[in-house]
Amino acid sequence: MGMVDALHEAHRAVRPGGTIIDLRPDSGHPPRVLRGGRAVGGLYELRDAIVDNHHSDRAVRRVVREGLLKPLRAGHFWYALPEMDLPHLDAWLATSRRIGGYTRGTHASLARDPSRPIVVRRALAYGIYERV
Amino acid sequence: MSGANVGRVGCASAMRPADDRELRGLRAERFFRGRDVLDIGTGNGRLSWLIAPLARSVTGLDPDDEAIADARREARRRGLGNVTFDVSSAQDLPVGSERFDTALFSWSL
Numbered sequence: 001m002g003m004v005d006a007l008h009e010a011h012r013a014v015r016p017g018g019t020i021i022d023l024r025p026d027s028g029h030p031p032r033v034l035r036g037g038r039a040v041g042g043l044y045e046l047r048d049a050i051v052d053n054h055h056s057d058r059a060v061r062r063v064v065r066e067g068l069l070k071p072l073r074a075g076h077f078w079y080a081l082p083e084m085d086l087p088h089l090d091a092w093l094a095t096s097r098r099i100g101g102y103t104r105g106t107h108a109s110l111a112r113d114p115s116r117p118i119v120v121r122r123a124l125a126y127g128i129y130e131r132v
Numbered sequence: 133m134s135g136a137n138v139g140r141v142g143c144a145s146a147m148r149p150a151d152d153r154e155l156r157g158l159r160a161e162r163f164f165r166g167r168d169v170l171d172i173g174t175g176n177g178r179l180s181w182l183i184a185p186l187a188r189s190v191t192g193l194d195p196d197d198e199a200i201a202d203a204r205r206e207a208r209r210r211g212l213g214n215v216t217f218d219v220s221s222a223q224d225l226p227v228g229s230e231r232f233d234t235a236l237f238s239w240s241l
Contacts, residue, residue, distance in 0.1 A: 010237070
């Protein structure tokens with residue numbers, strides 16, 4: 001209920017005809033790992049993060065069904081994180097509550113030359129809604 | 133990893149860009165320009181600072197008081213007069229009804 005409550009609160013705070021925007025990591029498009037402009041592998045998201053995302057999706061659908069929000073536009077886009085080396089990426093993943101680790105073979109590929117810059121590309125999903 | 137923001141409140145795993153790539157990707161400038169904007173889950177205010185030059189006002193809310201303290205310090209450093217930050221959960225917003233033109237859930241839903 002927490003997510004639905006949050007949407008109800010946002011609906012209350014926004015004027016009729018206003019806009020509510022939902023922007024969050026896109027579980028449908030897991031992060032990609034590139035080096036030298038070439039895809040090396042990927043990262044996988046933890047099950048809890050994926051489940052949370054599904055709950056958020058359901059909450060939005062429910063509030064739309066309630067007639068409080070009208071979908072205007074939705075989609076996803078990719079952005080690149082700042083370049084980092086393998087120790088930094090390892091350190092980030094060790095503290096991540098959302099990303100579980102490397103997909104098969106990715107770390108082995110990166111470890112062959114750990115000091116070369118790595119770029120992680122992440123997808124963000126968005127939904128833009130009119131406040132009814 | 134300079135420029136990245138690791139360990140953001142409410143999404144501690146998040147590594148987010150320090151520039152406006154998220155806002156550009158969203159292609160939603162018209163929903164911020166000249167508007168009163170509510171940034172729900174603002175964390176350290178990163179998106180609020182980017183929206184502030186466009187908006188009439190920005191109110192950033194986050195349950196983490198340390199992140200909000202950081203956001204306030206940074207807003208002062210940047211000399212942003214149209215941004216305010218407050219500690220709040222998304223389920224109980226300390227704002228008036230129909231007060232804003234746009235609400236943004238930034239990685240917080």
